[in-house]
Amino acid sequence: xxxxxxxxxxxxxQKAASIAQALQMGRSYHNRGQLALAENCYRHVLTxxxxxxxxxxxxxxxxxxxxxxxxSIRLLxxxxxxxxxxxxxxVNLGSAYQExxxxxxxxxAYKAALKLKPNLAIAHFNLGKLxxxxxxxxxxxxxxxxxxxxxxxxxxAYLGIGNAHKHALxxxxxxxxxxxxxRLAPQMARAYGNLAAVYVDRARHAxxxxxxxxxxxxxxxPGELRFKRSLIALRLGKLDVGWSDYESRFLADEERVPRYxxxxxxxxxxxxxxxxxxxxxxxGLGDEILYGSMVPEIAARAGRCILECSPRMVPxxxxxxxQIKVVGRKKIDxxxxxxxxxxxxxxxxxxxxxxxxxxxxxxxxxxLLKADPARASALRARYQSVAPGNLLVGLSWRxxxxxxxxEDKTARLLDWPEVLTVPGATFVNLQYGDCAADLKAVRxxxxxxxxxxxxxxPLRNMDDFFAQVAAMDMxxxxxxxxxxxxxxxxxxxxxxxxxxxPGLLWYWFVDRTDSPWYPSIRIFRSRxxxxxxxxxxxxxxxxxxxxxxKQAV
Numbered sequence: 001x002x003x004x005x006x007x008x009x010x011x012x013x014q015k016a017a018s019i020a021q022a023l024q025m026g027r028s029y030h031n032r033g034q035l036a037l038a039e040n041c042y043r044h045v046l047t048x049x050x051x052x053x054x055x056x057x058x059x060x061x062x063x064x065x066x067x068x069x070x071x072s073i074r075l076l077x078x079x080x081x082x083x084x085x086x087x088x089x090x091v092n093l094g095s096a097y098q099e100x101x102x103x104x105x106x107x108x109a110y111k112a113a114l115k116l117k118p119n120l121a122i123a124h125f126n127l128g129k130l131x132x133x134x135x136x137x138x139x140x141x142x143x144x145x146x147x148x149x150x151x152x153x154x155x156x157a158y159l160g161i162g163n164a165h166k167h168a169l170x171x172x173x174x175x176x177x178x179x180x181x182x183r184l185a186p187q188m189a190r191a192y193g194n195l196a197a198v199y200v201d202r203a204r205h206a207x208x209x210x211x212x213x214x215x216x217x218x219x220x221x222p223g224e225l226r227f228k229r230s231l232i233a234l235r236l237g238k239l240d241v242g243w244s245d246y247e248s249r250f251l252a253d254e255e256r257v258p259r260y261x262x263x264x265x266x267x268x269x270x271x272x273x274x275x276x277x278x279x280x281x282x283x284g285l286g287d288e289i290l291y292g293s294m295v296p297e298i299a300a301r302a303g304r305c306i307l308e309c310s311p312r313m314v315p316x317x318x319x320x321x322x323q324i325k326v327v328g329r330k331k332i333d334x335x336x337x338x339x340x341x342x343x344x345x346x347x348x349x350x351x352x353x354x355x356x357x358x359x360x361x362x363x364x365x366x367x368l369l370k371a372d373p374a375r376a377s378a379l380r381a382r383y384q385s386v387a388p389g390n391l392l393v394g395l396s397w398r399x400x401x402x403x404x405x406x407e408d409k410t411a412r413l414l415d416w417p418e419v420l421t422v423p424g425a426t427f428v429n430l431q432y433g434d435c436a437a438d439l440k441a442v443r444x445x446x447x448x449x450x451x452x453x454x455x456x457x458p459l460r461n462m463d464d465f466f467a468q469v470a471a472m473d474m475x476x477x478x479x480x481x482x483x484x485x486x487x488x489x490x491x492x493x494x495x496x497x498x499x500x501x502p503g504l505l506w507y508w509f510v511d512r513t514d515s516p517w518y519p520s521i522r523i524f525r526s527r528x529x530x531x532x533x534x535x536x537x538x539x540x541x542x543x544x545x546x547x548x549x550k551q552a553v
Contacts, residue, residue, distance in 0.1 A: 019045050023054055035062050053083045061092055069100040087117040091126060098130050106130050121150040128160050137168040155185035162194055169502075171198050189219035193228055200232060201502045205510055208232050227252040235506040242506075243353035257282050258333030260345060267346040269354045272302040278337050278345040280329075281309040285462070288313050289484040290507060290517055291348040292320075293368040294355045299324045306337055307348075312462035320369045362516040367490040371470035372463060380471035383451055387426045391552050393545075394430040394472040394491075395419075395450060396482035397438070408501030409479045411534035413438045413450075418542025419476060420448045424549040427451065430469060430482050432458045474548065476541060478534075479505060487518025494545065496537045500527040 026041030039062045045055035060075035076093040083089065094109035110127040113120055128143030144160040151157065162177030178195040181188055192215035199208035212229035219225055230245030249257040260280055267277060279295060281288040288309055299305040299321060309317055311328035318326040329336045339345075356362055383392055398410035413420075413435075420427065420442060427450045429439060439450050458465035458481070466485055469475065475486040475493040486493040495515070497508055507517060515521040522544075526537025 015048055019048050019052065022048075023058075026055075026058060030058065030062070035066060038062055051082055053079050053086070053089075056082065057086070057089050057092070060089075060096065064092065064096050064099065067099075069096050072096040073100060073102075085116060087113040087120055087123065090116070091120065091123050094123070094126060094130070098126070098133075103130060103134055107134075119150055121147045121154070124150070125154075125157060125160065128157070128164070132160065132164045132167065135167065137164045140164040153184055155181040155188055155191065158184065159188070159191055159194065162191075166194065166198060166201075171201055174198050187218055189215040189225060192218070193225045196232065197228065197502075200235075201500075203499060203510075205232055205236050209236060209238075222248040222251045224248075224252045224254055227255070231506045235504075235510055237359070237509055239352070239357055239359070243357065246352070247350060249349075257349075259347065260333070260335045262345075264339050264342050264344050266350075267344040270344075272298070272344075274303040275343040276304040276306065276341065277302045278335075278342040279305065279307045279348050279351075280335070280345070281307075281313070282332060282347050282349050284481075285310065285313065286481045286484040287349060289369065289481075289488050291351065292317060293363060293488065293517065294351040295321055295324065295348060297355050298351065306342065308336055315463040316369055316371070316466055319372070359516050363519065365490075365519055367488070368518075369466070369488040371466040371489060373470075375464065375467035376470040379453070379456075379468055383426060383428055383453075383471060386451060390424055390426040391473045391549055392428060392471065393425045394428045394469060394475040394477075394482070394486070396430040396432075396475070396477035396480060398431060398433075398435075398478065399480045408498045408503050408533070411478055411496065411538070412532065414441045414445055415532060415534065416476075416538050416542075417446055418539055419545055420446050420450075422542070422546050422549050424552070425545075428453070428468070428472065430465075430472075430475065430477070432465075432481070473552070474545075476545070479508065483521065484518075487515060487521045490518075490520045493518070493521045494541050495521050495523045496534060496541060497523055497525050498527070498533045499525045500533060 022041045022045045026038045026045070029038035029041060039059060042055040042059045042062065045052050049055070056075050056079035060072045060079060063069070063072035063075060073093065073096045076089060076096055080086070080089045080093060090109050090113035094106045094113065097106035097109055107127065107130060110123050110130065113123040117123070124143045124147035128140045128147065131140035131143060141161055141164045144157045144164070147157045148154060158177045158181035162174045162181065165174035165177060175195060175198045178191050178198065181191040182195070185191065192211045196208040196211035196215070199205070199211065209229065209232045212225065212232060215225050216229060226245040226248035230242050230248065233245065234242030249255065250259045277298060279298060281291070295305070295307060295317070305324040306327065307317055307321070307324055308327045308329050311330065314326050314328040327336050380392065384390070395413065397413045397416070427448065429435065429450050429452045431438070439452055442448050442450060453468065456464050456468045466489065469482065469485045469491060470489050472486070472491055475482065475491050476496070477483045477486065477493065478496050483493065483495050495508070497504065508515065508523060513523050515523060524537040524541050526534055529536065
């Protein structure tokens with residue numbers, strides 16, 4: 001018995017041939033990275049067949065690679081509706097969702113792909129990366145291991161395992177995974193860089209720098225690796241390498257810093273006589289204060305100097321640098337000053353390569369910034385009235401940042417009895433945020449009343465906070481904005497650092513007990529040794545503080 005068959009007409013055959021030819025050309029352009037030409041071919045296919053799954057799929061991929069994530073999602077969802085059994089479409093849809101930061105949707109797409117095809121290694125791998133971003137580290141590692149079961153020599157999967165272990169603070173397991181990635185792919189620059197990060201966490205800075213040198217030999221262009229090497233080199237005091245690489249922060253993928261656009265050209269150390277230079281701040285308040293110490297040196301060289309900064313710092317910088325114009329801007333990448341009125345520009349964080357090339361070029365004494373003297377005097381008189389003759393000591397003990405590195409810069413005030421029970425001192429709360437529970441615990445357990453001034457809120461008014469810190473005889477703090485404020489005002493400061501923290505900032509350097517940036521700061525380094533990280537450091541601070549108070553009163 002014969003079945004009836006449909007013989008295509010010549011016209012339909014020609015149409016199918018045209019579609020096949022356009023798809024083939026599109027893929028050829030696509031493989032060569034010529035995305036615009038590939039897109040034209042795929043769109044031509046849709047003029048012939050508006051529901052062609054291959055064209056919709058590949059257009060979605062082009063949009064994904066071009067950064068048009070919403071458009072990519074729209075096209076890939078349409079393709080998936082036309083062919084719900086194609087696992088590859090679902091994987092690419094998951095990638096588009098992931099890039100658009102729609103994490104739950106991305107997870108659903110990857111799981112749908114794996115339901116159709118459980119042995120799809122790329123779906124396991126991408127899901128592992130997604131779960132790492134979602135901080136679901138054990139599940140992420142399981143996904144990478146599933147990918148490795150299908151592709152045992154995939155160095156990228158070992159890199160993913162290492163990243164998940166590192167984020168989970170499992171340094172030994174992370175190092176082992178990175179080392180396996182290097183064994184499988186000796187040319188994988190990122191594996192060397194990530195292993196270097198583990199060494200930094202272990203305070204093996206010289207070894208970390210050597211690994212970064214290997215990574216950059218393999219991937220020499222500016223970007224993430226050079227930026228990370230800069231932080232290691234600067235921490236070690238290798239300022240020449242560090243400052244040069246530090247410029248790569250503008251090109252880094254993971255922690256890219258916004259940069260004002262050119263023109264005008266960026267300043268590169270040339271003569272500024274008779275010229276107008278625009279300086280701008282970047283990153284957080286602590287960084288503004290730190291790098292702000294270099295502003296007067298530029299102002300002295302230039303015909304005119306304009307500084308754009310966060311609004312909270314405007315009154316402090318304006319008072320401290322009366323010779324320059326200070327402008328507040330709300331967005332870190334929003335230039336206020338018209339480029340037509342300036343000759344050159346530079347971020348203040350880029351000044352170090354020209355003004356701090358060696359340690360002997362750092363400030364040796366004196367206040368860097370100025371508080372409102374009348375406000376500071378009034379606050380000091382009010383605080384001293386509580387116990388006349390006592391030393392006024394400001395306290396700050398935590399970072400406002402959630403998670404790491406904020407947790408590693410946060411101590412428990414109740415665990416500071418060696419400081420809080422020293423007679424002859426009146427303690428003042430300099431900690432921003434709600435800390436009523438901390439002060440109550442200290443009062444109940446140690447019988448110590450720490451003055452809390454409700455009029456001062458550094459999160460709203462930084463000028464008031466500078467005045468409050470200037471009213472102190474001394475400050476004891478962890479690594480937060482308070483340390484920078486006290487140091488910039490030349491107030492004697494004991495700084496408690498967690499040397500076991502992955503978030504230990506480079507500008508405190510390695511093993512130093514002083515700060516080249518702030519001559520008034522003395523550093524006490526502490527590490528968790530069977531207990532809270534701050535215990536050893538607080539014990540040392542308590543001994544030094546007790547001697548200070550006895551000498552002062």
